[in-house]
Amino acid sequence: MSNEILNYDKVAEASLAKAKRDGAETMWDRKAAQKTQCGFGEAGVCCRICAMGPCRVSPVPGKGAERGICGANADTIVARNFARMIAGGASAHSDHARDIVHAMHATKAEGPFKIRDEAKLRRISAEWGIEGADTKETYALAHELAEMALGEFGKPFGTQRFLKRAPQARQDVWEREDIAPRAIDMEVTTLMHSTHMGCASDYESIFRRGMRTGMADGWGGSMIGTEFSDILYGTPTAKASSSNLGVIDKDQVNILIHGHDPNLAEMIVLAAENPEFIEMAKAKGAKGINIVGMCCTGNEMTMRHGIKIAGNFYQQEMCIITGAIEAVVVDVQCIFPALPALAKKYHTRFISTSEKAKIAGDMFIKFSEATGLDNANEIIKIAVENFPNRDASKVEIPDIKQDTLVGYSVEAIIDHLDKVVNTNTSDAMGTVKPLTDVIYAGVIRGAAGVVGCNNPKVEHDYAHVTVLKELIKRDVICVVTGCAAQAAAKAGLLTLEAKEMCGRGLKEVCERVNIPPVLHMGSCVDISRILHLVNLCADVKGIDPALLPVVGIAPEWMSEKAVAIANYVVGSGINTYLGIIPQVLGSPNFTKLMTEDCQEFLGAHFVFEKDPLVMVDKIMVDLEDKRTALGI
Numbered sequence: 281m282s283n284e285i286l287n288y289d290k291v292a293e294a295s296l297a298k299a300k301r302d303g304a305e306t307m308w309d310r311k312a313a314q315k316t317q318c319g320f321g322e323a324g325v326c327c328r329i330c331a332m333g334p335c336r337v338s339p340v341p342g343k344g345a346e347r348g349i350c351g352a353n354a355d356t357i358v359a360r361n362f363a364r365m366i367a368g369g370a371s372a373h374s375d376h377a378r379d380i381v382h383a384m385h386a387t388k389a390e391g392p393f394k395i396r397d398e399a400k401l402r403r404i405s406a407e408w409g410i411e412g413a414d415t416k417e418t419y420a421l422a423h424e425l426a427e428m429a430l431g432e433f434g435k436p437f438g439t440q441r442f443l444k445r446a447p448q449a450r451q452d453v454w455e456r457e458d459i460a461p462r463a464i465d466m467e468v469t470t471l472m473h474s475t476h477m478g479c480a481s482d483y484e485s486i487f488r489r490g491m492r493t494g495m496a497d498g499w500g501g502s503m504i505g506t507e508f509s510d511i512l513y514g515t516p517t518a519k520a521s522s523s524n525l526g527v528i529d530k531d532q533v534n535i536l537i538h539g540h541d542p543n544l545a546e547m548i549v550l551a552a553e554n555p556e557f558i559e560m561a562k563a564k565g566a567k568g569i570n571i572v573g574m575c576c577t578g579n580e581m582t583m584r585h586g587i588k589i590a591g592n593f594y595q596q597e598m599c600i601i602t603g604a605i606e607a608v609v610v611d612v613q614c615i616f617p618a619l620p621a622l623a624k625k626y627h628t629r630f631i632s633t634s635e636k637a638k639i640a641g642d643m644f645i646k647f648s649e650a651t652g653l654d655n656a657n658e659i660i661k662i663a664v665e666n667f668p669n670r671d672a673s674k675v676e677i678p679d680i681k682q683d684t685l686v687g688y689s690v691e692a693i694i695d696h697l698d699k700v701v702n703t704n705t706s707d708a709m710g711t712v713k714p715l716t717d718v719i720y721a722g723v724i725r726g727a728a729g730v731v732g733c734n735n736p737k738v739e740h741d742y743a744h745v746t747v748l749k750e751l752i753k754r755d756v757i758c759v760v761t762g763c764a765a766q767a768a769a770k771a772g773l774l775t776l777e778a779k780e781m782c783g784r785g786l787k788e789v790c791e792r793v794n795i796p797p798v799l800h801m802g803s804c805v806d807i808s809r810i811l812h813l814v815n816l817c818a819d820v821k822g823i824d825p826a827l828l829p830v831v832g833i834a835p836e837w838m839s840e841k842a843v844a845i846a847n848y849v850v851g852s853g854i855n856t857y858l859g860i861i862p863q864v865l866g867s868p869n870f871t872k873l874m875t876e877d878c879q880e881f882l883g884a885h886f887v888f889e890k891d892p893l894v895m896v897d898k899i900m901v902d903l904e905d906k907r908t909a910l911g912i
């Protein structure tokens with residue numbers, strides 16, 4: 281077992297030592313078993329999309345096989361592989377969104393799925409042009425909006441409705457470059473078609489089609505997922521939470537909710553409040569029921585309910601290794617198939633709940649909108665009844681947790697900004713103008729969205745936290761989502777006290793607006809909140825967002841979803857820095873297209889940089905160049 285990549289994490293060493301004692305396998309054991317990973321795969325030059333293959337071509341031009349059996353060269357193979365990652369990522373986010381929309385379609389006044397943010401329901405309905413959006417009966421309107429949203433997945437004409445949120449200058453780029461997505465499922469399907477054997481071979485064309493599919497995620501699936509989740513479950517407001525493995529409570533029944541989709545988790549949180557279950561837990565010798573979250577289901581639940589964050593992606597096994605989790609309940613995405621076997625080393629029940637992500641090895645309880653609360657009740661009962669099976673000799677919970685502020689939706693940020701609007705001036709309330717003002721004045725040098733996963737190729741959370749600390753020190757305000765947000769939480773960056781780590785300008789802003797310098801904006805689909813915020817800022821100034829001193833960063837990404845995200849962020853005109861090099865280096869042409877040439881037609885590009893300190897230096901040059909170009 282190699283744990284040098286965990287040096288940074290104070291709880292990791294003890295967790296892994298315990299895993300060893302308990303005979304439990306972790307991702308680091310499996311990483312070591314992989315030995316040296318395949319160089320062809322790493323360079324993106326292997327292809328197995330038809331049965332003439334698998335083929336692999338040389339990543340070094342002029343040496344070895346230059347073409348697969350069909351004649352595809354490294355440029356085509358790399359571009360196709362990359363595009364298929366985008367399709368995978370966009371489909372995951374979008375299918376998640378579709379489930380949220382179906383839940384909205386199933387809402388009724390007597391619940392449990394009901395409309396919790398009626399104002400937002402009416403706002404989005406009006407934005408989408410529904411007549412009588414301000415007067416229609418709530419549930420009739422919700423069902424009409426849901427049907428309209430389902431149309432966004434497969435409509436035969438037009439483009440995604442939320443694209444209109446961008447300033448005209450950006451919409452013009454999308455139209456000119458033909459990357460404005462029409463329908464989400466169609467874009468994914470068409471991309472799979474284009475990258476089928478014997479279809480597209482022009483790497484630039486594949487890049488553009490991939491970009492369009494990524495856009496269908498950010499401005500389609502993810503944005504629908506976020507906005508409709510807010511309507512259903514409430515728009516997040518700033519609130520306190522707590523993070524890291526220490527939030528697992530040895531005296532309570534601990535239920536870990538992991539995955540992405542809030543539909544089930546919301547029901548579990550609701551069910552856990554039922555006094556009957558709390559009494560049942562007490563009868564079993566526990567003090568109560570403690571729901572803790574992981575990855576993006578955790579983010580969704582902390583944003584709306586302040587649910588404690590047990591950890592991020594790489595800690596999913598460590599949670600179970602504490603020996604104090606009665607049930608792990610999962611929905612979809614980023615769940616190790618290894619978890620059920622690990623759970624069996626302890627008393628933990630592993631419960632998968634989605635037909636789309638049925639995980640073999642323990643228990644499956646099929647979740648649906650019709651049975652959601654019943655499913656949640658059953659799960660809570662299983663967890664409570666499992667409490668007496670806990671083996672006290674195996675319980676070891678790291679005594680480490682960190683106070684954390686969460687809940688910074690666009691609406692919550694605007695609310696905070698309103699506090700600094702002088703009512704004696706003509707400045708309107710309810711806008712992002714105070715933010716653009718401080719950026720234009722130079723008090724803040726720019727803004728960064730830090731997002732993405734963990735990856736065992738690098739020291740966990742190190743790049744996330746280093747990038748964040750260095751940026752706030754240099755007066756760059758940061759927003760975070762996903763596992764990056766949880767890394768920030770554990771490092772104490774999501775606190776008001778973190779202002780002490782900032783440069784003078786950002787510190788002053790944090791004090792006046794009463795915010796941390798790093799704002800938790802939610803889950804991975806909630807990167808659409810970041811898009812919305814940046815576009816509102818660009819709108820205030822009447823410019824293309826590509827001109828703003830803003831960057832996107834994924835320091836430790838790993839998933840296909842992260843690839844889709846990086847694409848739509850670049851497509852939205854924001855330079856995007858990747859700390860893990862994508863599997864594209866086998867095609868110098870495609871690499872150049874991503875990192876340089878696309879600047880020409882998109883106004884943004886990718887930057888690959890493994891060293892977080894060097895990355896920050898590059899970002900600062902980027903931001904200052906943007907400022908100079910704007911004359912600010």
Ligand code: SF4
Pocket residue numbers: 327328329330331332333334335348349350351352357477478
């Ligand atoms: S599509 Fe071409 S390169 Fe890919 S496996 Fe088939 S023959 Fe080989």
Ligand code: SF4
Pocket residue numbers: 575576593613614731732733734761762763764804838839841842
């Ligand atoms: S940030 Fe990455 S690892 Fe974490 S939940 Fe999102 S996709 Fe999964």
